[in-house]
Amino acid sequence: MSGYKTRRGKDISFIIGITILTFLGILPLFHIIATVFINGVPIIAKKGISFLTNTLSNGGIGPAIAGTFILIFLSSLIGLPVALLVGIYAYEYPESKIGRATKTLLQIMLEFPTILVGVFVMSMIAIPMGTYSAIAGAFALAIILMPYVAVYTQEAMREIPFTYREASFGLGLSRVKVIFQILVPLSKRGILTGVLIGLAKVAGETAPLLFTVGGLYESYPASITEPVGAIPLLIYTLVQSPSKADHMMAWGASLILLLIFLLIFIPIRLKLREVRL
Amino acid sequence: MKIKRLDMFQIITLPAVIFVFLLFILMLSVYFYNALPAFFREGLDVYFKNTWQASEIPSKEYYGLAAAIWGTVYSSIIGVLIALPISVAYSIFVIDYAPKKLKNIFIIISDMMAGLPTIIYGIWGAFILVPFLQKYIMIPLYKNLSFIPIFSYPPTTGYSYFSAGVLLGIMITPFASAIIREAYQMVPFTYREAAISLGLTRYEATKILLGYIKPAIVSGMILAFGRAVGETVAVSLVIGNSFNMSVSLFAPGYTISSLIANQFGNAYIYRHMLPVLYAGGLALFIIGLIVNVIGIYLLMRWQKNVRI
Numbered sequence: 001m002s003g004y005k006t007r008r009g010k011d012i013s014f015i016i017g018i019t020i021l022t023f024l025g026i027l028p029l030f031h032i033i034a035t036v037f038i039n040g041v042p043i044i045a046k047k048g049i050s051f052l053t054n055t056l057s058n059g060g061i062g063p064a065i066a067g068t069f070i071l072i073f074l075s076s077l078i079g080l081p082v083a084l085l086v087g088i089y090a091y092e093y094p095e096s097k098i099g100r101a102t103k104t105l106l107q108i109m110l111e112f113p114t115i116l117v118g119v120f121v122m123s124m125i126a127i128p129m130g131t132y133s134a135i136a137g138a139f140a141l142a143i144i145l146m147p148y149v150a151v152y153t154q155e156a157m158r159e160i161p162f163t164y165r166e167a168s169f170g171l172g173l174s175r176v177k178v179i180f181q182i183l184v185p186l187s188k189r190g191i192l193t194g195v196l197i198g199l200a201k202v203a204g205e206t207a208p209l210l211f212t213v214g215g216l217y218e219s220y221p222a223s224i225t226e227p228v229g230a231i232p233l234l235i236y237t238l239v240q241s242p243s244k245a246d247h248m249m250a251w252g253a254s255l256i257l258l259l260i261f262l263l264i265f266i267p268i269r270l271k272l273r274e275v276r277l
Numbered sequence: 278m279k280i281k282r283l284d285m286f287q288i289i290t291l292p293a294v295i296f297v298f299l300l301f302i303l304m305l306s307v308y309f310y311n312a313l314p315a316f317f318r319e320g321l322d323v324y325f326k327n328t329w330q331a332s333e334i335p336s337k338e339y340y341g342l343a344a345a346i347w348g349t350v351y352s353s354i355i356g357v358l359i360a361l362p363i364s365v366a367y368s369i370f371v372i373d374y375a376p377k378k379l380k381n382i383f384i385i386i387s388d389m390m391a392g393l394p395t396i397i398y399g400i401w402g403a404f405i406l407v408p409f410l411q412k413y414i415m416i417p418l419y420k421n422l423s424f425i426p427i428f429s430y431p432p433t434t435g436y437s438y439f440s441a442g443v444l445l446g447i448m449i450t451p452f453a454s455a456i457i458r459e460a461y462q463m464v465p466f467t468y469r470e471a472a473i474s475l476g477l478t479r480y481e482a483t484k485i486l487l488g489y490i491k492p493a494i495v496s497g498m499i500l501a502f503g504r505a506v507g508e509t510v511a512v513s514l515v516i517g518n519s520f521n522m523s524v525s526l527f528a529p530g531y532t533i534s535s536l537i538a539n540q541f542g543n544a545y546i547y548r549h550m551l552p553v554l555y556a557g558g559l560a561l562f563i564i565g566l567i568v569n570v571i572g573i574y575l576l577m578r579w580q581k582n583v584r585i
Contacts, residue, residue, distance in 0.1 A: 007480075007481070008478065010480050011478040011480045011481075014479065014480035014483070015374070015479065015480075017366065018366045018369050018370050018374070019370060019374075021362055021363050021366035021367065021370075022370040022371075022383075024363060025364070025367045025387075025450050025451075025454070026367075026386050026390070028390070028401075028447045029389060029390045029393070031401075031405070032393070032397060032398070032401045035401055035405055036397065036400075036401070081293075082293045082296060082297065085289065085290045085292075085293035085294070086294050086297055088290055089290040089291065089293070089294050092286065092290070098294065101298075102298075104573060105297065105298065107573050108565075108569050108570065108573070111500065111504060111507070111569045112507065112569075113506065113508075113509070113534060114509065115507070115509040115534045115537055115538060115558075115561075116304070116308070116507075116558055116561060116562055116565075117304075119537060119541065119558055120304045120307055120308070123311065124303075124307065146297065174284070174285065174286075175285070176284075176285045176286050176289065179286060197392070200392050201392060204393070204394020204395065204396065205394070206395065206396045206399075206509070206510040207395075207509035207510055207534070207538065210538055210541070210542075211542070232396040232510075235396045235397075235399075235400055236396055236399070236510050236514075239399065239400050239403055239404075239514055247404065250400055251400070254396070254397055257394055257396070257397065258393075258394075258397060261393065265389060269385050269388070
């Protein structure tokens, strides 16, 4: 056994080390947020409100913002119903073979490289259609959205006390009624959290859109079967450009994207629940 | 075997479940089917050769993904090595030492980092992190220690495995720490009491408790590795995108996903490039699948043991 002094010395350096590493770990977030604001605010201040409405060549990202919202809306339309049903199934049969396989599949899909989803949807939808389109992008995003919402639905429902289940079945209700009319409404807050997390994720995805939506920044989207743009995709394109002016636009677009993300994310955290992305 | 009667509930939900399974299988088969021509033409060279000859003349085309596979694994390992100490320290700090009010804030911060759009990490990485690393880490190391092979490449641009690894480390840390934090919280309180009542210092007590959650740390790292392997846009903006195969940290490289992101658009011009990219996708698919299944399995097994 080493002496008291060395043990105490080790202890103190341990605490200091832990604290330093922790702050090193969260420092990037503050730095990222600060840099995005420092670089993004001037360009938006210079262009004013037209930054949000104009087309790219007129110094705005209007079509990209419109595209992002169209994609969020369409992908939830496609993904949410499936996600809820799958989540409810996984809750109802946690121990059956299919139930367990479903849960594992959801976990795998949660971790899945998103670019693979994009290429898959391209080969299934964009190529047969002969064009990039909003609908193809929405399908890709729906596949990414699905596991988030399903996992949260399942976990939210598992938190309902078992007695509620017993009581509902005790009333002689059918399984459909017990689940869809009693247990789902009871866990709606948890389910909503999952939906918001899924949307926050989908709003910022770039890779699945690379080969599905095509990009449209010079006019507003007119139809869901035609190409659209999206803010993350626009940033990706602008960052790779050699021009300084494009980089400024990219920072401005990043600020807007960050604000959209915070707008979805903060409500989740106000109604506090442990969230895992 | 008795055929069970399906009730209304299953009639409503089961189709959705089956749909998702079919979708996943379809995805795997699409990659496999589209990659087949590459295997027929080049055999295993697709994965084990480092060459990228795109040509107007189809017979001259030859592609190998070795550099991209190497870059994917190398940058992800750097990322995991960075994420490991930080995420463990972070979990210990948040659970044992952070004041109660700050605890929640710390958890919110790491959740926010996990959810932040990856393209924002990308733009920050390309414009801020890379120049910083080049100036303060790569150039000093190269100047003084370039006789060591891993520091031997001159960091002229800064876009390199190292930059990609650091950025990945930052991105996967919150994700790994969420898993480790949850596990560390599950350590039975009596263990803590026992360790303290032995008169151990905080360092010694923590060391023992960490031993208890070792499997969770391992699976957290495996899952984080899986995440790093699939990351696309942020990495492709900082890794330099060149067909290079080097152990030197400061050399530019490629990853499978950034290769797909960069080359897919113009692959249609060439006759044989597309199947090779699908083969890359298939490799990514299978690496992701294996890594995640192992990680999830280890985590579930550990959680089960703890509950008993």
